[in-house]
Amino acid sequence: MVTFKRSYAKAFLMLNPLKKILLRRESSKRSRSAAARKPKLGEILVRAEGICKGFPGVWEHLILDRINFDVKSGEVHALLGENGAGKTVLANILSGFYSLSKGRIYARGKPISIKSPKDALEHGIGMVHQEFTLARPLTVAENVALGLAESNFSFPLSKVEKRIRELSDRYGLKVDPKARVEELSAGEQQRVEILKTLYHEPEVIILDEPTSVLTPEESKRLFSILRAMAREGRGVVFITHKLEEVMEVSDRVTVLRLGKLIGTRKTSETNRRELVRMMMGREVTFRPKRKPVKLGEVALEVKDLHVLDEKGLLAVKGISLTVREGEILGIAGVAGNGQSELVEAITGLREVIKGKVLVFGKDVTNHSPKKLMEAGMVHIPEERRRMGVAEGMTSAENLIMKDYRTSPFSRWTFLNRSFITRHTERMVSEYDIMVPDLWRTETRILSGGNIQRLILARETWREPRLIVAVHPTYGLDLKALRHTHDLFLRLKEKGTAILLVSEDLDEVMSLSDRIAVIFEGKIVGTVDAARAKVEKIGLMMAGSKV
Amino acid sequence: MDVGEFVRLRLSQSMISKLPNLFMGYIRGLKRPLIESAFAIFVGLIVGALIMIIFRHDPIEGYISMLKGYGIFIAKRTFMTREFMFALAFATPYMLTALTFAVGVRAGLFNIGAEGQLYIGAAAASWMAAHVALPSGFHVFAVTVFAMLAGALWAVLPALLKIWKGVHEVISTIMLNWMAFYLVMYLAIYHLRGIWAHITKEALPTARYPVLAGSLTAVIFIALLVCIGVYIFLWRMHPGYELRLVGDNPDAARYAGMSISRAIFLSFIIGGLVAGLAGASLAVRPEKWGFHATLGDLMGYGFAGIGVALVGRNHPIGIIPAAIFFGGLAHSGRFMEFDIRISSELVGAIQGVIIIAMALPGLLALIRRKAK
Amino acid sequence: MDNEGVAKTTAIAIVIIIIAAAVIGAYVATRPPVKPPAVFKIAVVSDIGGRGDLSFNDMAFKGGDDAERDFGVEMKEIISMVEADYVPNLRTAALDPDVKLIVGVGFLLTHALIEVAKEFPDKNFVGIDTFTKWVDPQPNLLDVVYEEHKGSALVGALGGLLAAYYDKPYIGGVFGIEIPVLWKFEIGYKWGCDWAMGWIENNKPEMKRGIYNTPRDKRVLYDYTGTFSDITKGYLTAVPMYEKGAVAVYNIAGPLGLGINSAVKDIATRDRLKAGPPFWIGVDANQDWINPGFVIASMMKRVDYGVYYATKLVLENKFREAVAEYGNEIVLGIGTTVLGIPMEGISVSTLADLDEFIKMGVKAEELTGEPVLPGPPEWIKEKVAEMRDNQPAWIWGAVAELESKIRTGAVEVPLAVTENAVKEWRAILG
Structure with a gap:
């Protein structure tokens, strides 16, 4: 079945020459605009004026209500807001995925109309989506090539691969161009998405919550890339709901709340407190309070677990861990180090080839998800739309x-x-x-x-008595995130055992009692969360022994 | 508070406030498919009219003749119930075979095995009805159940092939359709025949469904009940809920601890049962109370069911009007041929255009689902 | 996502639809006035296959055409695609108030005709080759059947005489599925051959050769192929018959005749023959034109006459009388009459009626867009005439003699429709 889909997608690639002929007119337009003068630093590249958006059926309240927004050459412009604030919708309008209901967009002062992502790219606006838009059966290079007008029958994959290596070297986005997307972890797929857009060298690049699946290290690298791109004269739009990131990387920040523009500030002239107020309408504190909880019996015990990944390679190499009632065990690690396989094996979705899984002392190795549910385990899955x-x-x-x-x-x-x-x-x-x-x-x-x-x-x-949660707050806004954290802590106090797998180190740090760090299929160390230091965990996640 | 006030208050809280919302909700839910279908049929009629003009026939006369298939404007009468009942006679098996396909789609399958299961059901019904003597009353029941079980039996094999070996249901059901075709033809010629070699033996009087008019029998009530039953099964019972969830997202179903195999098996079996019933409805009906050994009486209903299901948006209740639409259309061809001498091939082309136009929205939805 | 694109497409679609609607409107506004329909209509409901089969269905429609021409009635036709169409098709015809007679072509329509005749007691129904009489006779329903055994006897005699003349040991017959209807053909054919041997003994002693010297029960090679559709089987069955020395093979299996024809063509190519022997003998329609020079004659069963006569009976208000008088079944054959009017339906093809069937072929060519006739009509007629002239006149004379004897009742052709009768006759004639 996979091979069939693959050949199907390949056949689609073969149509590219046709596309090329059809697109000749537009590509010449593109070259004209590319030949235009280089923008001066600080010049407004793209300006949106009075943008309104209502979706069919929800006209009564607009999703975007008269938004003004601009991106200057050489700046990193953060777009901050809670979930549902309209950040992503605005980005989608600028990059041609949605049409606007009202308003105007100007590129370098001239009014333009963006009807499709292709139009947007021609005007130099590229977007990296939060949810992946990749063809899963194809390789990384093929996915990148899929969006190119210049690929033809001979299909210059090697050229594309070379370019991908260049880009990933330049920006430190480690991806094997020959790997198939379906075999990549969420974090790796995110990198492919970024590469795909970077390939087009857009003047304005919009990234929708790009750090949500990156490690702190990778995020830092990404920020330096963003800065580098800005220095080259590009405008970078950076969508996030994380204040720290805004403060760290952006030059300006625009805050949206419930589809309305709250304001734009220079990052240097504002502070966290003001931004939180703008975002939430009130101030919030971050660290949840924790009461000491008496530990109960062992809820989950994993002994010497071995699990294969899609490619048939050993992804989990002898992991052992225990979670007691009233305890949260955090698993920290960079995406693709065996977390997915570990969780799927524990929750009965993937075969365990060696080792044991015990729930409340009962051996449930390779039991069906239904049996595990009956044993008292619930699972908050990683890919919520695909599986949840x-x-x-x-x-x-x-x-x-x-x-x-x-x-x-x-x-x-x-x-x-x-x-x-x-x-x-x-x-x-x-x-x-x-x-x-x-x-x-x-x-x-x-x-x-x-x-x-x-x-x-x-x-x-x-x-439930035992929760296995993967990225439970991924994509949630601050308020909901805080609710979820409160919920988890409340459950814990009532005696629930929680295995928390997350790439968001902040989350792991603030919720867990103990933190186990996973690297290349092994637990490289377990630390007490109260005494753990971010730097130390970061180093462990990167594979260095402590 | 006096009683009247209390009642008014309760009413305003529950009924009066909720009813319009509920009603409007239904209308809103229905509006889109209805508008789409109306537009589709309009486009289909326009294209059909163009075809008629190209071949030098009068489209107005053509469409008036087409209405006759629904019992309208026959022999200077506005509506002829009896003729409409003929359309219903055609609609009965369509309804059931469409259900087979729709239940398959709901489980994420492309089950086109209704054709073969219908043949097997017809053979089983014919045998039970003509060659086995049973007390009246029970006999009809036995014929119905036996035909349904036989149809289901024929669906077991593709189901198991799918579950055990991952054999795609399109391939296995097409093959089994042909096997059923030749098997039933053989049975009809050598084992089900009565006095006449070309027709199976006629059903005993005890095994006959009550005749409503022409070739319309009481099976239509069973068919309607089955449609409603399948609706209740799919939307109000938990195995049906599982079936739909498996069809929508097998990963989620597995995650939720459901048995995907069981849902697929169930979908095939339900499909087989209703297709078998369709076979019985065709094998035990006037005027022969049997079927021709060439299977000409049975052919095509299974595949037409796919179109009916698509027009009915793969919904057990939507299938009912769609089947009646198809039944009338199937009946109307002869009137067009008779009245204005459109050749039967051209009639087929015109009907085909209308059907394709009407099935298009459903087909696109199906493709979208598959693509996902 | 691309809303404007969608809007544009929709706009274009709507414009196209409006234009189309305008075209249709204009057409309808300018359509010619409907001509007043004939008051008396007949309807012909075909069996599966419909027009272009050059046999049953085409002949039935031809009968309707002839009635249109001679009686000023209007014929309506409906084609049955599958068996399930029979009843609704017959009903559709019966629902038209102007239709007085509905003809169902072929024995498969038997049950359907009974059903519909019951529903419309005021209309008249005719079934060609049907057996409603035996199932459930109706006062408004008439079976029209034919004396195929007599026609078969005539071509059997023709074959026997030819075999003697060309000094060949056998004649042959390729049959379809062994159903009682075909026994009539088989025994009639064998009986005709046997009659011819008697004729030679009495009238042409010098022709006591070839088939005459073959034992009485071995003269006819015959085979039931078990199919009415597998043309290859017709070929495979005919080839050994010709190899053993059959002078002519009788086709009693519809389209399998084309297989027999291929066998004859092979021999003709091999031996560079311009005309037979070997010959084959056609059935039902006049098939002499299919391969002119090699089809010696056809046993014609005039389905068209059946439709024509039935129309005549209804027009003269004698239909119900005929139904009652003849027990729901009239027989068309050689020398048959209905209510005192001569109505025949069986004959051996002659040069004269070749024309009508060539016309039928031309019509089929128009209908299917494919070549049907093997050459120009004139050429066909010439070749058939030449072939007939090349056979000695005494042979045609003897066949004519048998025909007149059958007509006057001087000889009786056995009618074998039961298993016992067939067994008896096979014991004598092979």
Whole structure:
């Protein structure tokens, strides 16, 4: 099946010469604009004026309401806001993925119309998406080539590969151009996305939460790349909800809240406190308070676990760990070091070839996910859209995915609609999930943050005894993040054991009692979170022995 | 608070406030498919009219003749119930074979095995109805159940091949369709025949479904009940919920601890049961109470079911009007041929254009799902 | 995502639709006035295959055309694509108030005709080759059947005489599936050959050679192929017959005749023959034009006459009377009459009726867009005439003698429709 899809995609690549002929007119236009003068530093490259956006069906409140925004040559411009603030929508409009309902966009002072991502690239605007837009069966180089007009029948993959190596060397984005995308971890895929856009050498590059799957080290590298690009005269738009990153890298910052422009500040002239106020409408404190909890019995025990990855290579090489009731064990590590395989093996989704998994003392190695659920384990998965929900089904149906078998959710195999409605309504209000209609809205249209809240609600409402959570706050805004952290801590206090796998070191540090660092399929060290230092963990994540 | 006030208050809280919302919700949910379908049929009719003009036929007369398939404007009468019942007679097997396909799609399958399962169901029904003597009342029931089980049996093999060996259902069901074709033809000629070699033996009077009109039997009520039953199964029962979830996202289903194999198996079996019933509806009906050994009475319903399902958006309730639409269309061809001498091939082309136009939205949705 | 693109496409689509609607509107506005329909209509519902089969269906429609021409009625036609179409097609015809007679072509329509005849007691129904009489007779439903055994006897005699003349030991017959209908053909054919041997003994002693010296029960090579559609089987069955020395092979399996024809063509190419022997004998329609010079004659079953006569009966208000008088079935054959009117339906093809069937071939060519006739009509007629002239006149004379004897009842051709009768006759004639 995979080979079939692959050849199919390859056939698509073969059509590129045709595309080239059809696009000749436009590519000449592009070369003209490329030949135009180099922008002066500080010159406004792209300016958006009075941008409004409403999606069909939600006209009553605009997703973007009269937004003014500009990017100057040589600056890193941070776009800050909570989830649902409209940052991504604005970026998508600038890069041609969405059309705007109202407003104008100017490139170097001239009004332009952007109808497609291709148009945007021709005007020198490129975007790196948060959710991946890669063809999974193809290699990295093929994915990059897919977007190129100049590839032809002979298909200069070697040329593309060479260029990718150049770019990844230049920016330190370590990716094997010959690797297949489906075999890459989330972090690696993010790098491919960045490379794909960089390949076009855009004047303005927009990155939508690029650091969410990068290690602190990699983030730092990325920031220096952003700075380097800015120095070259490009404008960099950097979407984030992390204040620290804004303060570290940006020259200016624009804050959005609920589709409205709150203001633009020079980073040097503002401070964290002001930005938080702009973003949240009030100030918040970050570090959650923790009460000491008495540990209970061993909830999860993993002994000498060995697991293979997609390629048939050993990805988990003899990991042992234990999580007790009332404890949060954080697993820190750079994406692609065996976390995914470890979690899938523990949760019954991947075969364990050697070693044991015990839940509350019971051997559940290679048991089905259903058995594991019955043993008291819940799983908050890494790829929420791919695995966490069925996007074509309604929110209510997604909310009962784990409970539908039991009474009172169903009786005599009949689903109890009235109970489910009551239950899901409670979930929606308790977990603050924004759903237009429980029984009608396809989950597809929910935002990433809402889907994550939906999954959290579904998995945690029963106060399970053991949670295996991967990136539980990925893509959540500050408020929701804080809620989730509170939730996890509350559950912990009640005696839940939590295995927390995350690439967000901040999160691991602030929630965990102990932190195990994973590197190349092995636990390289476990440290007490209270006494751990970020630098030390960072070094361990990078593979250096302590 | 007096009683009247209390009642008013309760009403305003529950019924009166909720009812319009509920109603509008349904309308809103229906609006898009209805508008799409209306637009599609309009485009189809326009293209059909152009074809008629190109071949020098009058499109107005042509479409009036087409309406006759639905019992409208026949012999100077506005509506003829009896003719409409003929359209319903065609619609009955369409409804069921469409259900086979739709239940497959809901489980993420492209199950086109209805054709073969229908043949097997017809043979089983014919045998039980004509060659086995049973007390009246029970006999009809036995025929129905036996045909359904036989159809389901024929669906077991592709289901197991899919589950165990990953054999794609399109390939296995097409092969089994042909096997069923030749097997049933053989059975009809050598084992199911009565006095006449070219027709299977007629069903015993105890095994006959009550006739409503012409070739329309009470099976249509069973078919309608089955449609509603499948709807309830898919949306109100948890195995159906599992089936749809597997179809929408097998990864999520696995993650939720569901058995993907069981959902796929179930989808095939339900498909086989209803296709078998479609076979029974065709094998036990007037005027022969049997079927021709050439299988000409049975051919094509399984594949037409795919179109019906697409027009009905793969929804068990949507399939009902779609099947009636198809039934009328199937019946209308002869009127077009008879009234204005459009050749039967051209009639097929015109109907094909209309069907394709109507199936297009459903087809696109299916492709989108598959592409995902 | 690309909303403007979508909008543009939609706009173009709408413009196209508006233009199309305008074209249709203009067409409808300027359409010619509908001509008043004929008051008396007949309808012909074909069997599967429809027009262009050069046999049953085409002949039935030809009968309708002839009735249109002679009686001023209007013929309506409906093609059946599958068996399930029979009833709805018959009903469609019956629903037209002006249609007085509905003809179903082929025995497969038997049950459908009964069903619809019951529903429309005021309309008249005719089934060609049907057996409704045996299933459920209706007062408004008439079976039209043919004396194929007599026609087969005539071509059997022709074959026997030819075999004697060319000093060949056998004649042959390629049959379809062994169903009772075909026994009539088989025994009739064998009986005709046997009659010819008697004729030679009495009238042409010098022709006591070839087939005459073959034992009485070995003169006819015959085979039931078990198919009415596999043309290759016709070829494979005919080849050994010709190799053993059959002078002519009788086609009683519809399209398998084309297989027999291929076998004859092979021999003709090998031996550089311009005309037979070897010959083959056509069935149902006049098939002499298929391979002029090699089809000695055809046993014609005039389905067109059946439609024509039925129309005549209805027009003269004698239809119900005929149904009652003849027990729901009229027989068309040699010397047959219905209510005192001569109505025949079986004959050996002659040069005279070749024309009509060439016309049918031309029509089929127009319909299918593919060549059907082997050459120009004039050439075909010339070749067939030449072939016929090349056979001695006494042979044609003897066949004519048999025909008149059958007509007057001087001889009786056996009608074998039961298994026992067939067994008896096979014991005598092979």
